[in-house]
Amino acid sequence: MKPEQEKQTATALSDAIHDLASRIPREIKIMEVCGTHTMSIHAAGLKKLFPPNLNLVSGPGCPVCVTEKSFIDEAILIARKYDVVIATFGDLVRVPGDEGSLAEFRAEGGAVKVVYSPLDAIAIAKECAPTPVVFLGVGFETTIPTVAATVKTARLQGINNLYVLTAFKTIHPPLKTLADKPDLDGFLLPGHVAAILGSNCFDYLVKDFHKPGVVAGFEALDILIAVRDLVSMLAENKPAIANDYKRVVRDAGNPVARALMEEVFSPCVAQWRGLGVIPGSGLEFRHKYNDFDAAKLFAVGTPQSKDDPRCRCAAIITGSKTPAHCGLFGKECTPEYPVGPCMVSSEGTCAAYYKYGGA
């Protein structure tokens, strides 16, 4: 599309959203579940295109933001005690723990390697053998199959010095908790998690909570059309699950990816920053793959990490506060010196507000 045409489409969709929202005489609150959506919305300045009674709030779909501080501390304690190499996605390295961040640990001489793909951890393990390499496993269903595939590949290749410290999260349990909140009207559903799980898997939002959900892509127009469809369903009081990202998301998702994930991991209880303990919302290694489990093999106990009591990340992840409500935001807490994970992650709500404005 030509930029001019794109602009026209955006204006037309914005007009349609204004029109539909004017038929709802109250504040409408829609949650964008996925952090990548949060970033796209802010980068494209979409909030300016919405009517005053339509409020988009960020959700828990930023893996770094929902990871407990104790996870960072556990990784650093393991690295110190057992002299392992840490392999991690770049997003995690600047998250502050009570033991400092992984970046600080690296500056002190600790071995922390940033990877783009979990498969890179296999290359690192080969290079560093016999030194143990611990990959930090964070992420949702988009990322989890890539780690499962890596673990399977490592086993096939006979790699015996690669381990994973897991803090994976699955999307349905927290979404059910949030769908139960009366002030949330509908959900912009995560496109790439849905690519794995399928658009059909969100039916419970309608059946159990009478709330609409629309699977959305990540371009500005993708998001605008999904918001239009959500507001339309709210205006007509006809909640449904719609798929506005059909070019990528199939009704039943990607069964091969799900089979990989299910072969290697099984559900377990998980601790979420902001949402607390949610049964069945995490993943642990199945018995057959226990020899990859870094938490079992490199025991350091669960660190009793303490969050800065002034940090509002927990409330921001659940959509009940915005960064404007946080006294640290933009003052003591900046991308350079972050206090909470929402400022560290490139897709964290605070980072998005800081970079693009709009608090």
Next chain:
Amino acid sequence: MCLAVPMKLVEMVNEDFGRVDAGGVRTDVNLMMIPHAQLGDYLIVHAGFGIEVLDQEEAEIRLDLFREIAEATAGLEVD
């Protein structure tokens, strides 16, 4: 972190890997999760893995819809 971008599959490297072209830069991605991928397909790539194949027909339908919306507005302005 769930960022994933379309890249064109231009070469099969081996059973598990294919070479993709992303704006002139070539890189290898794992195809384990998309065994049905064919040369010329656009793959949705996340963390070094193809996680889905882009449905070009659906992509066209969506683009047509966006163009229609744009044209309808342009028409209104003329009227």
